Amino acid sequence: MVNAYAIHPATIVEKIREAEDINTYRLQLVDEQVRRGFCFKAGQFNMVYLFGVGEVAISIVSDPDEPELLDHTIRSVGRITTAVAGLQPGDVLGIRGPFGQGWPLDQAHGCDVVIVTGGLGCAPVVGAIEYIFRRRAQYGAIKILHGVKTPHDLLYRERFDAWRRSPDTEVLLTSDQPDKSWSYRIGVVTELFELVSIDPPKSIVLMCGPEIMMRLGVPILMRRGIPATAIYVSLERHMECGIGLCGHCQMGPYFVCKDGPVMRYDRVAQWLGRAGV
Amino acid sequence: MSIASGMHGILPTANLQRLLDALSTKGYRIIGPTVHDGSVVWETVRSVSDLPIGWRDQQEPARYRLEQTGSQDIFGVVHGPQSLKPLVFAPREPLLQIERTKDGFAARQMILQPEKVAVIGARACDLAGLAIQDRIFLKDAYCDPYYATRREGLFVIAVNCTRALSTCFCASMETGPRATNGFDLVLTEVDDRLLIEAGSEAGRHVLGGLSLSPASEELIGEAAKCIDACARSQVRRLDHTHLPQALYDAHEHPRWNDVAGRCLACANCTMVCPTCFCYTVEETPDLSHQQTDHARSWDSCFTQEHGYIHGKNIRPTIKDRYRMWLTHKFASWIDQFGMSGCVGCGRCITWCPVGIDLTEELPALMTPVQPSVSRRHVEG
Numbered sequence: 324m325v326n327a328y329a330i331h332p333a334t335i336v337e338k339i340r341e342a343e344d345i346n347t348y349r350l351q352l353v354d355e356q357v358r359r360g361f362c363f364k365a366g367q368f369n370m371v372y373l374f375g376v377g378e379v380a381i382s383i384v385s386d387p388d389e390p391e392l393l394d395h396t397i398r399s400v401g402r403i404t405t406a407v408a409g410l411q412p413g414d415v416l417g418i419r420g421p422f423g424q425g426w427p428l429d430q431a432h433g434c435d436v437v438i439v440t441g442g443l444g445c446a447p448v449v450g451a452i453e454y455i456f457r458r459r460a461q462y463g464a465i466k467i468l469h470g471v472k473t474p475h476d477l478l479y480r481e482r483f484d485a486w487r488r489s490p491d492t493e494v495l496l497t498s499d500q501p502d503k504s505w506s507y508r509i510g511v512v513t514e515l516f517e518l519v520s521i522d523p524p525k526s527i528v529l530m531c532g533p534e535i536m537m538r539l540g541v542p543i544l545m546r547r548g549i550p551a552t553a554i555y556v557s558l559e560r561h562m563e564c565g566i567g568l569c570g571h572c573q574m575g576p577y578f579v580c581k582d583g584p585v586m587r588y589d590r591v592a593q594w595l596g597r598a599g600v
Numbered sequence: 601m602s603i604a605s606g607m608h609g610i611l612p613t614a615n616l617q618r619l620l621d622a623l624s625t626k627g628y629r630i631i632g633p634t635v636h637d638g639s640v641v642w643e644t645v646r647s648v649s650d651l652p653i654g655w656r657d658q659q660e661p662a663r664y665r666l667e668q669t670g671s672q673d674i675f676g677v678v679h680g681p682q683s684l685k686p687l688v689f690a691p692r693e694p695l696l697q698i699e700r701t702k703d704g705f706a707a708r709q710m711i712l713q714p715e716k717v718a719v720i721g722a723r724a725c726d727l728a729g730l731a732i733q734d735r736i737f738l739k740d741a742y743c744d745p746y747y748a749t750r751r752e753g754l755f756v757i758a759v760n761c762t763r764a765l766s767t768c769f770c771a772s773m774e775t776g777p778r779a780t781n782g783f784d785l786v787l788t789e790v791d792d793r794l795l796i797e798a799g800s801e802a803g804r805h806v807l808g809g810l811s812l813s814p815a816s817e818e819l820i821g822e823a824a825k826c827i828d829a830c831a832r833s834q835v836r837r838l839d840h841t842h843l844p845q846a847l848y849d850a851h852e853h854p855r856w857n858d859v860a861g862r863c864l865a866c867a868n869c870t871m872v873c874p875t876c877f878c879y880t881v882e883e884t885p886d887l888s889h890q891q892t893d894h895a896r897s898w899d900s901c902f903t904q905e906h907g908y909i910h911g912k913n914i915r916p917t918i919k920d921r922y923r924m925w926l927t928h929k930f931a932s933w934i935d936q937f938g939m940s941g942c943v944g945c946g947r948c949i950t951w952c953p954v955g956i957d958l959t960e961e962l963p964a965l966m967t968p969v970q971p972s973v974s975r976r977h978v979e980g
Contacts, residue, residue, distance in 0.1 A: 415704030599920030
């Protein structure tokens with residue numbers, strides 16, 4: 324019987340500073356057999372464990388074709404993530420996973436891919452973007468729309484620049500609380516929709532960020548002709564087990580850890596924005 | 601003549617010790633109901649005299665009392681706060697023991713050796729609860745090895761109910777009062793005799809070793825009559841024909857505010873519920889920080905932390921949490937597991953300190969609000 328609670332040590336190979344309170348940890352599983360057996364899909368997550376402190380659900384942002392090194396972008400917001408921030412390369416974390424449903428990247432073959440993200444919400448989708456760029460010929464046009472509160476919140480700046488320079492790719496960045504350093508758009512991410520051309524029948528939308536962004540953004544996209552069945556959202560809930568047992572991540576009939584975190588919009592539409600769900 | 605397989609045997613109540621001894625001989629630790637601090641709880645029993653002979657429970661919303669009747673009835677107490685849940689889904693289960701090593705840490709899985717445990721006195725509602733927990737912990741995408749180990753060693757001796765509590769509504773939930781499956785042996789206490797029947801190969805094996813006389817048709821009929829009378833005497837019932845949709849549709853019903861005004865969010869209902877399965881994982885390092893216990897404990901959707909994500913609580917109010925609990929139990933549970941999350945045991949009614957009764961709340965929630973009432977509510 325597989326014990327889904329088993330935690331596997333993983334060494335921090337590299338720590339990449341993304342912002343003042345955000346780092347990407349590149350992890351390598353210590354046990355060779357576990358490392359070789361580990362495979363994941365973009366959009367899935369791991370439970371990341373710190374000795375003596377506990378576990379937290381973090382999405383895997385690196386390429387699924389290189390599962391030997393697993394990138395996790397972590398913001399210091401709670402007890403565990405704050406303690407993790409003190410670690411350095413060579414220190415050891417634990418990994419349990421991968422869990423959940425990833426992005427529908429096979430289904431997106433031949434489609435234009437519209438990626439809408441807000442804040443740190445871009446992290447779970449970065450893996451999907453990199454995946455698409457490495458298999459560029461299999462996909463149509465790529466539109467990346469990303470909103471941040473302040474310029475300080477913009478992660479992966481070099482990646483956005485690199486994507487912008489790629490053919491058949493549009494990258495639009497916006498900040499709703501910009502300062503003088505900000506050279507991109509001003510406003511919230513949903514305001515970017517009118518700036519891009521979208522071909523509804525051949526488009527698929529990947530969305531990740533605050534739920535308010537989804538609730539306000541999806542109706543606009545649907546008015547542009549994109550069906551709810553072509554819109555995928557990655558959701559966030561309290562998770563402790565990753566296997567649909569501990570009960571915390573429930574949203575209506577779903578366990579977000581098991582049935583999500585990536586879910587087709589039409590399946591969750593009635594639950595998003597319902598008070599207390 | 602001894603009984604053939606699948607038939608009913610008769611065991612004089614005075615000879616129940618023979619069954620306990622037979623189980624002990626087979627290596628089972630026997631757990632049964634025992635009187636403890638004014639209630640009945642599962643404890644290891646060695647002798648029939650450890651069982652609550654002559655005791656009866658009276659249960660009402662927010663009230664549990666034991667009374668001594670002076671009779672020789674062994675199974676007069678219907679149930680205490682515990683279902684079978686704590687025997688398989690332990691209130692606290694060490695998952696891993698993790699030690700610091702020079703190059704990181706090493707985690708040891710704390711899966712126990714299966715222990716042979718025979719529990720005597722489980723009711724039909726308890727069996728229904730166990731079947732639901734089996735579905736969740738054993739038959740979902742993952743099989744939980746800790747639950748599986750405890751479950752594997754469990755031998756269940758059920759007791760058919762011949763007396764209903766005021767809080768019982770198993771008949772309307774179609775889970776009792778007769779135990780129909782999920783047991784190894786089942787007893788029906790009729791006066792000074794126990795009608796005994798096997799429900800599994802292991803049960804037939806134990807029963808065969810007791811060399812009992814077969815029960816007469818008359819006794820079998822009398823037992824059935826007692827069980828039927830118990831079903832008919834239940835004063836609470838629950839109409840679940842319009843679930844799950846009717847409850848999903850009631851999300852904005854004003855009754856939630858009303859019940860939230862009474863609910864203390866104490867979590868008692870979730871602790872006594874035979875099916876609630878939420879747990880939290882806790883890390884307890886030793887003082888030297890060299891070793892840490894990674895264990896799970898029962899959690900409740902009534903706690904403030906349950907719906908917490910950084911910077912936000914998904915269910916900040918008691919109204920949100922009561923609605924989460926009841927909607928899960930009677931609506932989303934059906935979508936998740938293909939069955940109701942309620943077995944009609946009535947424990948949540950008895951052990952609620954303010955006596956919230958879901959057989960009252962659910963019909964109220966599924967009654968459409970009259971427009972005039974809702975206007976008054978808004979204006980008031």
